[in-house]
Amino acid sequence: MTLKIAVAQIDIALGQPAINEKKIITYAEKASDLGVDILVYPEMWNTGYDLKNLATLADIRGEKSVSLLRSLAEKYHLNIVGGSVATSQNDDEFYNTMYVFNNQGKQISMYNKLHLFGLMNEEKYITAGKSMNCFTLSGIPSAAVICYDIRFPEWIRTMMSKEPQQILYVVAEWPVQRIQQWQLLLQARAIENQTFVVAANRVGRDDNNVFGGHSLVIDPLGNIIQQASDENEALLVAEINIADEDYIRGEIPVFRDRRPELYQ
Numbered sequence: 001m002t003l004k005i006a007v008a009q010i011d012i013a014l015g016q017p018a019i020n021e022k023k024i025i026t027y028a029e030k031a032s033d034l035g036v037d038i039l040v041y042p043e044m045w046n047t048g049y050d051l052k053n054l055a056t057l058a059d060i061r062g063e064k065s066v067s068l069l070r071s072l073a074e075k076y077h078l079n080i081v082g083g084s085v086a087t088s089q090n091d092d093e094f095y096n097t098m099y100v101f102n103n104q105g106k107q108i109s110m111y112n113k114l115h116l117f118g119l120m121n122e123e124k125y126i127t128a129g130k131s132m133n134c135f136t137l138s139g140i141p142s143a144a145v146i147c148y149d150i151r152f153p154e155w156i157r158t159m160m161s162k163e164p165q166q167i168l169y170v171v172a173e174w175p176v177q178r179i180q181q182w183q184l185l186l187q188a189r190a191i192e193n194q195t196f197v198v199a200a201n202r203v204g205r206d207d208n209n210v211f212g213g214h215s216l217v218i219d220p221l222g223n224i225i226q227q228a229s230d231e232n233e234a235l236l237v238a239e240i241n242i243a244d245e246d247y248i249r250g251e252i253p254v255f256r257d258r259r260p261e262l263y264q
């Protein structure tokens with residue numbers, strides 16, 4: 001089975017959800033024109049890391065973002081891994097939340113970022129999630145995580161081995177100075193889980209960081225299928241063949257050969 005996947009590597013205007021929403025729409029239109037099956041957005045695309053102003057900026061219960069993503073999924077018949085957005089659940093509780101929609105406009109997953117990134121002060125403002133993010137999208141069992149989560153292979157393995165998920169989606173705001181680590185971590189997650197990795201990072205800057213782009217689509221052997229530039233906005237498009245993964249898992253059956261009883 002071949003899937004056409006697109007990653008929206010975009011700049012994000014700090015603290016300006018209305019501007020960012022327009023860009024989200026533009027990239028859905030572009031993906032639709034190219035006949036894409038699955039579109040992936042980056043982390044915190046509504047506000048960027050404007051964490052100090054979440055009380056006024058965060059999307060209340062995620063309602064605006066859900067409505068926008070649902071309408072795009074329906075209108076353009078796109079499966080959408082909706083990056084993440086800043087949401088508020090109560091007046092003073094904020095989350096970094098991902099929503100996933102199928103191409104009928106049905107929400108099939110919601111995930112609150114589990115590992116909060118201290119270097120960007122995330123844990124001072126955001127409440128950590130507690131649940132997994134596994135779903136079937138376009139018929140493919142998949143999992144998705146947010147940015148810093150990729151440094152926790154045990155967390156990703158937990159999700160990937162629940163049933164062997166075949167695609168791992170990663171959405172990020174990853175600064176340029178650690179972009180080599182971004183690439184290596186993603187390749188490692190692909191190899192150890194024998195999975196396709198589809199990773200969306202933003203470009204541009206905010207008051208504290210320059211973001212490194214370099215969005216990637218990686219095969220289950222860790223080979224890079226497609227990569228975007230470090231600096232520019234782009235719609236990165238790649239075709240992946242899920243049967244390749246079945247073949248690799250057949251040759252080196254790491255999921256079968258695990259000894260979890262010895263890993264505690």
Ligand SMILES: NC(=O)CCC(=O)C(=O)O
Nearest residue numbers: 117147148173174175178
């Ligand atoms: N937004 C993030 O979670 C950034 C993670 C990061 O930069 C890292 O090095 O890890």
